[in-house]
Amino acid sequence: MRKIVILAFLLLGLVWTAVAQAAQVTDVKWGVDKNNVLRLVVDVTDTAGYAVQLDGNNLKLTVNAKAAGQAVGRKVIKSSLADHMRVVSAGSATEVHVPLKKTLKSSDYKAFVLKKDPQTGRPFRVVLDLTADKTIVPVKSGTTTAGTAAVSKSAVSAPVVSNRPVVGNRPVRSSTATKQTVTKTTPAVKTPAEPKVVKTVEKKKVEEQKQEVKTTTKKSKHKKKRRTEKYSQEQKASTEKSATTTEDGLTVIKATGKYRTNGGLEGKVITIDPGHGGSDPGAVGAKGTKEKDITLAISKQVQELLEKKGAKVHMTRTDDRDVYGPYASDRAELQARVNVAEKYNSDAFVSLHINSSVNKSIGGFSTYYYPKTNYDLQLAQAIQKQLADNFGVNNLGVRQANFYVTKRCSMPAVLVEMCFISNPDEETLMQGNWFKKKTARLIVEALEKYFD
Ligand SMILES: [Zn+2]
Incomplete structure (x- = not known):
């Protein structure tokens, strides 16, 4: 009897394993x-x-x-x-x-x-x-x-693949990224081949223009944004001709003007990029906090404060959405964010993220840059210093890395990792309004110092 029972269990186990393994x-x-x-x-x-x-x-x-x-x-x-x-x-x-x-x-x-x-x-x-x-x-x-x-x-x-890292950052991918090789997020600097620009595609531009008009009409309902929108339309008109399409169908816009680095915040064009969004939550904390929500909340406050100081702010997104589209490839999604900065001839690009690590005890701020202009490091240092000097969390310092957005933006650009969602104390911290408000204020103060 016992043998039969054991045999039955064994069989059951085998059947169960087979079922579990089937797609x-x-x-x-x-x-x-x-x-x-x-x-x-x-x-x-x-x-x-x-x-x-x-x-x-x-x-x-x-x-x-x-x-x-x-x-x-x-x-x-x-x-x-x-x-x-x-x-x-x-x-x-x-x-x-x-x-x-x-x-x-x-x-x-x-x-x-x-x-x-x-x-x-x-x-x-x-x-x-x-x-x-x-x-x-x-x-x-x-x-x-x-x-x-x-x-x-x-x-x-x-044209669309999806293999986003769950952790904070996306490394630069080569143009063969559609073959789904995931590069490590270690900051070792590799230089993948630039995407080959094949031709200027008129149709794409027209579609994009249509899209822009739609967005503008929608936004102009909000009186507050009118000034910025009018400006962006003018800017848009002047940069339209610089849009190209890569071999793999990506629209790449290049700024036509020269970025400015001094003279105060007044009139400066700054693109703020709330990391992740829509189909991509970014890193998720143990308590369920999503990176995309925290980055958006802080970015909106940064926008408000910058506008109060006379800067012209462009957001890559203002609500919970993908910038390119749901479940798009990393390259398409990140290039769409770069395109916002390029389209409006931005003077600076600031991408806001929350870090994550398998080691739950790791915490703190860090700011990443790619040394493609003489000012990327300066901008990173200004932000990192302001955050580190005013928060009682770890100062992980300024780091060089070849993240897509910081590398591909033609103007000085930084990616700020605002604490760790994987650290229980910091997750609690970032859920609070105090943290969001203070981080936003410090980033704006840093930009003010940078443009001084
Ligand atoms: Zn992130």
């Missing part, structure tokens, strides 16, 4: 980017094949993996293409049904996969992009797109 769909997410592309992202615990079928106005994405209980159900979508999707368990496969509000052609959607990324903890993903208008590159296939991780060519050529 499972754990979540289906969606997002809409600024080009009105609706993106569905299916998280799968392991590599799985997929197929897309368009039957009238019903779009069906089938992923060859069992649906986990929490993934199944109806989800509301906010898009001009669909208002909901249904995730259905179909035996060993999972189906995502999207009833479309308008008729799509086969060239209006494309599917591809993103590899599992052990470094960021991101699972294997099947991505389906649906476009309401002709803003994305059409696929050459027929009405059915099928593939697996191994055969899907579009996974390599797709």
